[in-house]
Amino acid sequence: MDDFQARKRRIMEGISSLCSTDDDAHGERKEDRSLKGSIDEDLRDTVDAVNAHPSFVTTSCCSGRIVLYLEGDANRKKGGKLLFVSHSPIGVTEDSSGDGTESFGSLTHALKQREAFYEAPKDDSGPQTPPLPSAADGHRLIYFKLEPLILHIECHSLSAAKTLLDVAHHCGLKQSGANSFAKRKVIAVRGALRLDVPVATCEHMLVTSEYLRQLVGIANEKMEQNRAQIDRFLATFRRVVGEKELPDEDGERRPRNGGKRAEGMDQPLLTWTHIGQQGLDDASHLQLWGAAVAFADPFLCVFGGFGGPGQLARQRALLIYDARKGTWRNATAAENHAGPCARVHATFVPCPPHGLLLFGGRTSPSTPLNDLWLLDTRAATWTPMISSTPPPARYRYAMCQVGSSGKNEYVLSGGVGSDGRVLGDVWRLRVDGTEAAWEEIVTPADDECGGPGAVHSHTLAFDESTNRVMLFGGIDGYQSIRRCRQPFPLHTLPALDLATHTWAHTPTQASGDQATGSFPCGRFSHCSTVTRSGDVIVVGGCGGHSALNDVWLYKVCGSSWHHLGHLPGAANMCVRASCAWGSNKLYVVGGGAVCFTFGSHFDGPLSCYVKFKGLGQTRAEREKAERKRLEREEGK
CATH class of the missing domain: 3.30.1960.10 (tRNA wybutosine-synthesizing-like)
Structure with missing residues (x-):
């Protein structure tokens, strides 16, 4: 001993x-x-x-x-x-x-x-003015x-x-x-x-x-x-730390419970891998937050964000990761070639068959954008889109693809506009070639739910089975970004019906088998992505008082939350990070914060296989598997 x-x-x-x-x-x-x-x-x-x-x-x-x-x-x-x-x-x-x-x-x-x-003064010459405390x-x-x-x-x-x-x-x-x-x-x-x-x-x-x-x-x-x-x-x-074996001074791990895993302990659902910098001349290219990230098979595309090599600044670099080869390439357009300017807090959305759309963001706190660009992921070239009646310029908004997977239709909501004004409007975008048509969605005045109102730093996801857009997290900005209140909770989700243009709150269910809690806490500046099966993965963000690095799965069929685990390491902040789903993998890029006392912190890019039944299946495949399971049970 x-x-x-x-x-x-x-x-x-x-x-x-x-x-x-x-x-x-x-x-x-x-x-x-x-x-x-x-x-x-x-x-x-x-x-x-x-x-x-x-x-x-x-x-x-x-x-x-x-x-x-x-x-x-x-x-x-x-x-x-x-x-x-x-x-x-x-x-x-x-x-x-x-x-x-x-x-x-x-x-x-x-x-x-x-x-x-009290010790009285030794001078007995009569009443005196009380001296100053000493x-x-x-x-x-x-x-x-x-x-x-x-x-x-x-x-x-x-x-x-x-x-x-x-x-x-x-x-x-x-x-x-x-x-x-x-x-x-x-x-x-x-x-x-x-x-x-x-x-x-x-x-x-x-x-x-x-x-x-x-x-x-x-x-x-x-x-x-x-x-x-x-x-x-x-x-x-x-x-x-609770279930982690920590190494001794010589690097060997101290066994717990006689070296055996505790009975009843679930196996981890996340197996993380740090993505290297192979193909890039400097790893700091990937030290970003507020970047646009999306997966267009087999490429993970990263554009813009704040950070980068040398003096920290807003970036215009386009970085493409080939998931088959495990290598990066810097596909940034030359300054004299067409391409979006440096920006932060913009968003990529898929534009089939081989494209990604990039909208808005900001070049400075007082200069939001409302331009729209199409990226050809095969040729790594940019095309400016011709937009009719675009929405007001904004950043920290949310945007998602809607309709069937082959349709190039999108919904955009909220964000921060000029002069720090938080926006509560909702827009629909239809894309045909290089032309884009915007249309504002106006909810009825007698809508009892009223919707989320002015909101920023949230995410959206589309539920094809109900034709609704679900809103995850964010902050009720009221009128100004400086007058924000608590982040929206996630135990109930505001959902916009695209047929009736009305909002309704969707109650969610808890997964009762999770020791870490039933529901994810309210958050903003998180990221989310949709799996092949149509379920939603929510990662990190800020809970109002502290940075979060938890990972949750929202199963649309059943409206239930499932805690998948955490990003590796307590120092991983995952605030203003970006994530994408592709090839049955979750990719998380960037995140961090700046502090005048401790300096800037950036998280490195990660990927992981998610071990959760049904994530790698389409909705039809999942329903087919469920029917087979019921048939087997009836045959016993």
Whole structure:
């Protein structure tokens, strides 16, 4: 047994005794080195999950707390004292509730005890004006503080420590870091939600009771946000690390459960492969987000986006990946040849038999586009389309092919127009050769559903069986991109009937066998693609507070969601990525974000086989297979 395992054994024995007795305030409790000496209820599931993994053990923890802190004589920390502590939001009543929750009355009562710590000045010459608070003359300050989540986790190896730190940063716990790597590898998972306000001295109050109530209200809100961070960390840890064998220092993996896979554990549905740069002179050509991506057998075509080699900028490069050969080629048109200008947030849609249509996007935040181009994927040449009455210029819109697979008809919705105005209009496009006819779809004024309204950063997919266009995710932009609200949920989908031009909400069903959750959360800036069978795969995006890298399948027949897995690695953000389906493979290109503190992050291109019954079949083939299955069951 190595040193780490020996320490973990002692700590786990201490936690076991801690859970089995409440009257021992010392002894084995010393293995948890927090001041409280025990595990907060909000952290118990997280601590259990971390300690269940052979590469980690928790050494101390605090789920977050609201305190009154009396500073010390010489400085704020040394000799200080906690006058009040609550590890949950404070009740607004004067009296404590029966559930153990501290009340506002308990807080004010603790403040009234401050005079016991007051040291009067030694000058007895009579009444004096109270001096400014100072620790030097006995006027120590009392602070109302909110302290965030802190969880110290010792790791068996550097690889395990890096993985854990990636998980914490991915969840938005950016102040997490390494405490030490000298003898032991300890990661401190830290929240950033804080309050630190002086409210009194030992002699007198500095704020009113009403002001103190406002502080309590703010602290309670932050405590709820802190709980959400704990839940997000636990879910991400279980997803990324929970079933993963992490390598030791020598690169060998530590076996779990005696080296056997846990009973009842489903096999992974996604097998990811990083697409190399073979054929390109620089891998940074593929470091993009907001690019147009589509698959026209056997080619994966990538155009535009933000990023690229050298100084980051909007691109006009056309990159084509031959799925048969596994090689790329740069087919960018020369500057003096016809072709679309550099842009971001445009979209490719298929234009049979061998073409792709590219619409809109933007060349700068104030310059959206509404031009339409046809790409011949065999010759890698561009043709400008002649458009009648095109829709207003826009980017971050959604567009999909509608009708039967042989028809060149499309629906476009929403997006962001000039001056940051979010759009809520819907257009239909019909293409004949190099001519394009646009027509705005106007929904009836008495449509009870009302549709999604102004929306951007969403996706569309067509359901041929019902002749409806389904809308996935996005943000209700109201009037301006700067006044956005929460992303649309995915447990119900707005759907536009192309025959009646009316919207209706389609309830969806959950897949009950998924441990990670029944429905995907609401999101925007995600990507989606339609499989050969007509089902929809939704990948990543932003959930409002954090980047997502999950992959979901929406089966149109049955309106049910199925969780397929995640992109490899916790650092894979998959925001503003693009995806395509071809040859029974899912391709994901680009994604990432820019941060003024940490710099720009780009995800590399990926492909994967998706192991899910029916994905490689057309609707007719799937129905035929279902009939054969029913016949076999009837014959038994």
